[in-house]
Each structure stands twice: as C-alpha cells, then as structure tokens.
Amino acid sequence: MTDKIALIDYGAGNLHSVHNALKAAGATGVSITSDPDAIAGVDRIVLPGVGAFGACCDALMAIDGMVDALEQRVRHGGVPFLGICVGMQLLADIGVEHGTHHGLGWIGGTVEAIETVSPDIKIPHMGWNDVQVRGDAPLLENGEAYYLHGYHFDVTDKADIAATTRHGETLVAAVARNNILGVQFHPEKSQRYGLEFLARFLEWRP
Template identity: 40%
Template sequence: MGKVAVLDYGMGNLHSVASALNKVAPEAEVVLAQTPEQAEDAERMIVPGVGAIRDCMAGFVDAGFAPLLRDVIRAGTPVLGICVGMQIMMHHSEENNGVDCLGVFSEPVKFFGNNIPPTQSAERLKVPHMGWNSVQQTQSHPLWADIADDSRFYFVHSYYVPANNNPDIAGQTEYGVSLAAAVARGNIFATQFHPEKSAEAGLQLLKNFVSWNGRV
C-alpha cells in the first residue's frame, strides 16, 4: 500500500487519523508530513482539518501545501479530504466574514445559522451540527465499497457544502438542509464527516482509500 502522507499544517486530528490508518492498513507507511518534501513521494495523501477556515487556509498555504496538493491532483495521486480538509478545497467559505479557499471544487461553504428553513426554529437546529447522521450514497465509488447505503457517520461542523445542484456530490445527508457528506472528482474524495471517528463504516472507508488507485 506504500506511503500515505497525512498533511500536518497545525489544524488537524492527525494522530486519530494516523491511528485509524495503522489499524486498517498496518503494512502502509503512514507519515505526518510537516513539509511538502516529506509528502511529495507519497502514493496517497490525506488533508485533515479541524478549526476555523481562516486559520486552516493560512496554515495550509504557509506550510507550502497548496502547490503540492495541486501537483499531486494533476499527477493522479489519490487524495482524501476530511472535514475542514474538504472545505478548504471549495471555492469560498462564509466563515470568518468570508474566506477564499483553494478552488479545487467550485462549490461554496455556507453557515447553518443563515439557512434554517422557515418552518424550523433555531432551537431545533443546533449549531454546530454534532453527532451521527446517515449518509445516502449518491454515486457509485470505490471508497463506498463494502459500506451499506445509509450507514451512519460522525459529524462536527457549523459550516456545510450544499448538496443541491452539486455536480461533485458523492454522499448526502440532511440537517435542516441537504448537505454534501462527501464529494468526489477524479482522484479526489473528500468527506464532511470524520471517518476516523465513525466506527466500522469509517474504518472501512479508510481501508478502501489506502487500496484505491485514484480511478473510478
């Protein structure tokens, strides 16, 4: 399974991700990469993320990971984004009064509190969204292998990528609005949920990733 680089830009659940990877793929070389040089020869790459988007973008760019990510995407290297690691690949986020993201995907990142339906009170829709939600698989993908449709995954977030009219959506869930639980394009797969915290379904997704060749 080769080398798997988990990008360390100071804003991720690195050790939880690495521990989960070691569990599902003990033969893989898991590296917490703090520089592009430590990650550039990886056969697979994971972009984690926890925290505010402005700090995450600053840390990612300052570490030199933005051009690295674009290079490995062009090269066909399998990439997995997790939580804010998915959001930084979007076009723009409403968080922190608006932050431009990497633009790998064209979709926006929106705040739950601005999108509560008229029939639903703020008390019913708590922000952040924290807990287990079932995920509908909206496209066939190698990372869904051996994972039942509507399996439950663990979410922690206050901002989301809309599901409606989203050409890259791979998994969808509902939390007052329809949101993208996962997006996919080519050799990129990214999840709003935390697979490393999602019990057997999450571990299976990570197992699928470390054996994925980046093709669908």
C-alpha cells in the first residue's frame, strides 16, 4: 500500500500500536505527525484517541492550524478518514465528560456516560464484544472487537450509525458519513478482525 497516511499525533492516542497495526494490515506510507502543513498532501487520515473527551479535544485544538487542516483535507478534500475510540467521539458536537466540551461537529450527537441499572453490567465497557453492522455500512463486517470506554456516542441522525454493540443497552460501535468513518472499538487490539478492518480501510475509495 503506497498511499500517504497521516496518523495524527496530538498526545492522546496509543500511536505506536495503531502504527504497527496499520503496517501489519499492509500500509507502507504511514507517518506520525503533529504538523498541520503535512496534512495537505496525504491520501488518508487516522485520528486515534485514548482518555477523556475534553482533554483529547483540548489537545487536538491546541495544535495551531490542525483542526482547519483536517477540515480542509477531510470535509472539503474528501480523503478517507478513520477515527478510533475517542478519535471517533471527537466527531460529535459535544462531549459531557468532566464538563461540557465542543467536538469537531462532523457528525451530530453528544458523547455521554454509559448508564446501566444492572450491577452485572460493568462500567467502563471493557473487553471483547460484538460488532453488529447496520445497513450498507462501509468496510465493517459482523464480528467481535475489543472495546474500552465509559462514554458512548449518542448520534442525532440514526442514518449515521454504521454498527452497534450491546452492553446493558445498545451502544454505537461505529459511525459513517461519506468519507468519514469512526469506530468505538480498538482495531489495533482486535486481532484478526481489527487487521482485516484496517486492510479494508487502506483500500477504501469513498
């Protein structure tokens, strides 16, 4: 795979695990970058994320010009984009973890705490669980993937939901709109399922 792929470094992702998974899936042109100017020439963008919504959002927006560069390349340039875990949640309008924080607003919705009334349902949602594809969602297949999150994406337009999982309640496992795809699970920790998913992302021509 010779596409130039930007793996965005904003201090809030397990970059090396994602980088290694992309390489294992067939990518050869992956660069870890925090330089907005480098975004203009890439063919694909991956935004990882681990931690609290607000902290991740602040870290991303603290890089001068990064959000504008992503907007230009993804929303206007149409390059394939993948958000992973909090990187997916940042697509939302708002996150309410430790206060109210504005996200990128690319896919409408709010990131809220997972709630459960059953003591058998542990929070955070951690470990292997199903991925149930909805409709003709791009790249995704039914299977099992690895999750680790205490907050979930409550999506405004249900047509943007690409897959769900079940943990006490139905939770969004993936969102998709045009060239934008986000997954709540960690493909880099999801073994064969995750690598096969990343391989499809590397071939995706939305």
